[in-house]
Amino acid sequence: MEEQQPIPACMEKWDINWLLHRAAQRVGAAFADETAKFGVSPRGQLVLQALANDEGQRTQLKLGAMLGLDKTTLMSELDKLERAGLILRVPDPKDRRVRTPMITDKGRELQKQAGDALAEVERAFRDRFTREEMAVIRRALINLADGEAPVHGSCL
Amino acid sequence: MEEQQPIPACMEKWDINWLLHRAAQRVGAAFADETAKFGVSPRGQLVLQALANDEGQRTQLKLGAMLGLDKTTLMSELDKLERAGLILRVPDPKDRRVRTPMITDKGRELQKQAGDALAEVERAFRDRFTREEMAVIRRALINLADGEAPVHGSCL
DNA sequence: CGAAGAACGTCCGAGTCAAGATGTTCTGAT
DNA sequence: ATCAGAACATCTTGACTCGGACGTTCTTCG
Numbered sequence: 001m002e003e004q005q006p007i008p009a010c011m012e013k014w015d016i017n018w019l020l021h022r023a024a025q026r027v028g029a030a031f032a033d034e035t036a037k038f039g040v041s042p043r044g045q046l047v048l049q050a051l052a053n054d055e056g057q058r059t060q061l062k063l064g065a066m067l068g069l070d071k072t073t074l075m076s077e078l079d080k081l082e083r084a085g086l087i088l089r090v091p092d093p094k095d096r097r098v099r100t101p102m103i104t105d106k107g108r109e110l111q112k113q114a115g116d117a118l119a120e121v122e123r124a125f126r127d128r129f130t131r132e133e134m135a136v137i138r139r140a141l142i143n144l145a146d147g148e149a150p151v152h153g154s155c156l
Numbered sequence: 157m158e159e160q161q162p163i164p165a166c167m168e169k170w171d172i173n174w175l176l177h178r179a180a181q182r183v184g185a186a187f188a189d190e191t192a193k194f195g196v197s198p199r200g201q202l203v204l205q206a207l208a209n210d211e212g213q214r215t216q217l218k219l220g221a222m223l224g225l226d227k228t229t230l231m232s233e234l235d236k237l238e239r240a241g242l243i244l245r246v247p248d249p250k251d252r253r254v255r256t257p258m259i260t261d262k263g264r265e266l267q268k269q270a271g272d273a274l275a276e277v278e279r280a281f282r283d284r285f286t287r288e289e290m291a292v293i294r295r296a297l298i299n300l301a302d303g304e305a306p307v308h309g310s311c312l
Numbered sequence: 313c314g315a316a317g318a319a320c321g322t323c324c325g326a327g328t329c330a331a332g333a334t335g336t337t338c339t340g341a342t
Numbered sequence: 343a344t345c346a347g348a349a350c351a352t353c354t355t356g357a358c359t360c361g362g363a364c365g366t367t368c369t370t371c372g
Contacts, residue, residue, distance in 0.1 A: 016278050016297075017180075017187045018202065021312050022224055023300035024176040031173045046174065060321065068178055070360055075322070089321095097320040097367045122172050128299055136292045138175070143284055145178035156177050217350065226330050231352070245351095253337045253350040 020144075027125060034121050038114040039084070043069070043077055043156060045118065048086060048111040051103040056090065059098050068156055086110060176300075183281060190277050194270040195240070199225070199233055199312060201274065204242060204267040207259040215254050224312050242266060 031042045040048070050058075050067055058066065064074040078101055081087040086107030092098035103111065126134055187198045196204070206214075206223055214222065220230040234257055237243040242263030248254035259267065282290055 015274065016281055017183050017198065017274075018312070019294070019297040019301055020176065020180040020183055023297045024173075024180040025224065025312070026300055026303055027173050027176055042173065059319090061319080068181065071321080072323085072360060073358085076358085095320080095368070099321065118171065118173075125172055125300065129296060133292050133296060136289050137296050140285060140289060140293045141172075141175040141179045144182055144281065145175055147182055156174070156181070215350070227351080228330055228353090229328085232328085251338070251350085255351070 030121055030125075031118060034117050035114055037117070038110055040081075040086075040110070040114065041077070043073075044081055044086075045111065045114050046156070047074070047077055047081065047101075048103060048107055049115060051087060051101055052108055052111050056100050056102040058100070060101060063101065081107065186277055186281075187274060190273050191270055193273070194266055196237075196242075196266070196270065197233070199229075200237055200242075201267065201270050202312070203230070203233055203237065203257075204259060204263055205271060207243060207257055208264055208267045211258075214256070216257060219257065237263065 028042060031045075035042050035045045038045075046067060047063070047069075050063060060074060060078065061071055063069075064071045067074070069077070078087060078089070082089060086104060088102050088104055089099040090102045092100055129137065184198060187201075191198050191201045194201075202223060203219070203225075206219060216230060216234065217227055219225075220227045223230070225233070234243060234245070238245060242260060244258050244260055245255040246258045248256050285293065
């Protein structure tokens, strides 16, 4: 990877799209550094978090749709998490097609630790702004992020 | 691609990282839809825009660093643009290693049209917010996007 | 019942991305 | 002048993404 220019060098053409992607890139990198210490990807942590808060009520497809992950991408992520013993795919007695992902105790443990660490990272970002600014930012991001239509490329 | 859940279904765990990525995803998709009408990717448009505003003063490496693109990714993008006759790689008489990317008249033409169309799309997003909000959002994104350290994965 | 269609998880293949290696050219120090 | 090292563009390689196809299972309707 090349050394990136500090941003001020090219201020003329900053459109929302580029800014958003770049910001997501940066924040994502900070998150990735943190989750790497726990041996999971940010996506893995995201999945674990969802499973921890939402007790095995979701099929793999629903889970992927909720998190904005492609089904095959979620598959390989679940494979990794399962191999690491952090989740289990539990057959649904009611519907034999379904193999509900369930977080294990080990997974819950790790998720809690990683989640706390990430909260710290996130707080560092939040502290760059006032409370009022954060409220605006949050509302704006939710506004932009929300929407019914499925999205093409994920990169989550 | 699966139908995505409307966002409100899972509000508990929205961290900045996820919101940013999702927002970037959505806005990026809107931009991609628009640029597709002109036969280029958003990334292609980004490169053209940079070249149009910055008259062939950058090597490929510098250009990639400025835009946050990996050198190999930029390479293949330049290949496409060159094949489409939108740019040229001009040998630098001063330094035979360098093949400076230059936008062609055709490229400039297309960039202008696509740029106008994208400005329209962007305005639609801006109109969701007040002027004061936009100022906050813009400052916040610049704050987050800025930074010296190179970033791992691009996805731009 | 039985058949048609939908939903689930999985697999496959084309396309994309980026780290590292390579060959050429430039620069700076001896 | 020459040699070592850096910079540039390119190529190679391995991993990842994602749309689409597949087999199984469920549901609905005749």
